Amino acid sequence: NAGVMQNPRHLVRRRGQEARLRCSPMKGHSHVYWYRQLPEEGLKFMVYLQKENIIDESGMPKERFSAEFPKEGPSILRIQQVVRGDSAAYFCASSPRAGGQEQYFGPGTRLTVT
Amino acid sequence: QKEVEQDPGPLSVPEGAIVSLNCTYSNSAFQYFMWYRQYSRKGPELLMYTYSSGNKEDGRFTAQVDKSSKYISLFIRDSQPSDSATYLCAMGSNAGNMLTFGGGTRLMVKP
Numbered sequence: 001n002a003g004v005m006q007n008p009r010h011l012v013r014r015r016g017q018e019a020r021l022r023c024s025p026m027k028g029h030s031h032v033y034w035y036r037q038l039p040e041e042g043l044k045f046m047v048y049l050q051k052e053n054i055i056d057e058s059g060m061p062k063e064r065f066s067a068e069f070p071k072e073g074p075s076i077l078r079i080q081q082v083v084r085g086d087s088a089a090y091f092c093a094s095s096p097r098a099g100g101q102e103q104y105f106g107p108g109t110r111l112t113v114t
Numbered sequence: 115q116k117e118v119e120q121d122p123g124p125l126s127v128p129e130g131a132i133v134s135l136n137c138t139y140s141n142s143a144f145q146y147f148m149w150y151r152q153y154s155r156k157g158p159e160l161l162m163y164t165y166s167s168g169n170k171e172d173g174r175f176t177a178q179v180d181k182s183s184k185y186i187s188l189f190i191r192d193s194q195p196s197d198s199a200t201y202l203c204a205m206g207s208n209a210g211n212m213l214t215f216g217g218g219t220r221l222m223v224k225p
Contacts (some may be wrong), residue, residue, distance in 0.1 A: 004157075006157075011154060026190070031211075033211070033213075035213075035214070035215075041217070042215045042216060042217040043158070043204075043215040044215075045212035045213065045214070048212065049179070055211060056211050056212065058212075059212065071144060091157055091158070098211065099206075099208065099211065100206040100211040100212055100213055101146050101162070101163070101165075101206065102163055103147075103148075103213060104160055105150070105157040105158045105159070105160075107156060107157040108156075108157050110155075
């Protein structure tokens, strides 16, 4: 049973470019969460999605960041016009039920902005 | 003040030792508690999940929750060099969907 998959594992972007991060949840999981881990800091919640719906985006920066989880295909975290401060590890987690419990994490995407 | 406090370590112990890792929290709304293990440059791996005060055991790992003191612990018996990693506590409430993480404790088990 495959775990949570994320790609790419490493992504390098120049300032001003767009970054697209993909996440495929575990089989049977319809709840997806995105977290960001900055250097020397803990994991911070960004957004919670179910299929075709954003449920909670309270941790998402107001500008440049967006997320989706379409009916078909992976969840996408999109960062427009990246800046150096966006350099971080971005983790996706999935859960079999609502409520935030039992979240299983993917390997992460390490974004470097040059 | 952070909602979840965790000593960053590093904590260095000899192989075979009993390890105690702890977190304190301030939000009394937290109802469920998790421990994750994260190896360098990898994703967090769920180790233990508890919903109530008391103890939960799984192999060499025991999770303990004391809601009255807002204090949780993870004990690792017979520690192995392969246990060397960063251990993250995480917690959530029934009112929300997110997990709030501690900063992690780096553990080193020396052969």
